[in-house]
Amino acid sequence: MNKFIPRYEFPNYNIPKTDFKGHQLKALKKYNSLRPQLNLILELRDIRAPLSTRNVLIDQLIDPRIHRRLVIYTKKDLVQHNDDYLERLTRWHQEIDEDFILINGKQRQTVKNVLKCIKWYKKQLESRNNGLPLPTGYKVLVTGMPNVGKSTLINSLKASRKKVARTGAEAGITRSTSECIRITDEDNIYLIDTPGIGLPGRLHGATHRMLTLSLCGCVKSNLIDPVIQADYLLYLMNLQEGRFYPGAPTNDIYKLLNRIRISPTDKETSTAVKWLAQQRSGLIYDPEMLLDNTTFSLRNYLDKQRDLLGDFQPATSPSSPYAKMLQNVNQLFPKPNNS
Incomplete structure (x- = not known):
């Protein structure tokens, strides 16, 4: 009996390369106006597709001098027994010095861990400010691809039982950036829910990115x-x-x-x-997650993504004081010095 041999390449079908919509472009502009107020960025990604649900546009909007970023992988329950996979994911984040945690939005304890992380980042900031409280509170932006669980997380973090953000199984439920939502009475912490931000077609590159996002529910199922x-x-x-x-x-x-x-x-x-x-x-x-670290480099992948991004800057005008800052993405992931 012949041994089964799987396909190692997938056909390049003629399918849409993006689901980038007008309200997402509007959200990017709103992000830019909020940037000076923000302290922490919570970027949610789907644990089953850490590359496809990573958004390089969010990299562009973060200034590491004033913002901290915590990557939150949702749907932890779907991979929690795959130790090799989780170890590889950990090495990837160590390679780019990026904090991350895994959560199952349906389990209260994992959501409590997110709140503990937020309070820890807030405490670190106050310590750098010699213990002085933040006059307008600690502002946390919750962002990521469509339908990765942003609104569900906010509703779980909210101290009261009242549902404050719309949720649903289809991508694109949240279509506008919400006002600040206070989640604790004593710590003066505010969350800002945002619509999911997809990628322009040229940033998806290979066809399989859109297929992966479709399997994750990050684009409309009928696309x-x-x-x-x-x-x-x-x-x-x-x-x-x-x-x-x-x-x-x-x-x-x-x-x-x-x-x-x-x-x-x-x-x-x-x-x-x-x-x-x-x-x-x-x-x-994400098929890249099935490769070993010598075959696939996360840093090289991100460098290629930024090259594809080029001068895509819908969130700011050239005259904006943040324009040059948005171009300088290498401050986030400095290339190693080979000299």
């Missing part, structure tokens, strides 16, 4: 043909250990859809939609 999404999911499953679907392994999505359809009259599209909607644990959506 890409469900059969193509299902084919990409099958491609990822075959690259990873374990069986995520019934029957013998296959690279043919049509064979699999025929195998798993409930009724003989079910169409391929409807079968693909139902299969995509199933909850799965342990599956990684």
Whole structure:
């Protein structure tokens, strides 16, 4: 019997390269106006796709002299038993000196850990200010790709039971930047909820970025043909250990859809939609995360992302005092001195 060989490349289908909308551009401009007031940036990403749900535009808007950033990976429960994966993720963040934590938004204790981190950053700032309190409070911006759990986190952090931010399963529920939301009575900490920010098409590069975002729910589900999404999911499953679907392994999505359809009259599209909607644990959506550290460098990847970004600066005009600061992204990730 021949050994099954998975595909190591995915076809370059003609699909949309972006879901970047007008309200997201408006949010970027709002970010820029808020920058002087902000103390901490909470950037949420999906733990299953740490590269695809990372937004280089947010890098551009952070000034490390006045802002701290904490990356929060959501959906911890879906990968928490994959120790090798989590160790690789830790090494990546150490490579660029970036703080991160993992949470499961449905578990109160992990949300409490986020609040502890916020208070710790606030205490560090007050210590640098010789213990003087912040006159307008400690301002925390919650940002990230669409539908990664920003509003859910804010509702969980809110001290009262009242729901303060809209949530939903589809991308794009929050469409405007909210006012400050006070989350504690004693610490004077305020959160600012924001709409999810996607990427312009040229920053996505390879087709698989949009497919990954679709699997994560970060773009509208009807943007890409469900059969193509299902084919990409099958491609990822075959690259990873374990069986995520019934029957013998296959690279043919049509064979699999025929195998798993409930009724003989079910169409391929409807079968693909139902299969995509199933909850799965342990599956990684970024293929780069399956490579070892000698094959893939996070720093090199980010350098390429910034090269693709070029002079994309919708959040500020050339006359703005922050324009030069926004161009200087290398202050965040300085290149190693090879001399």
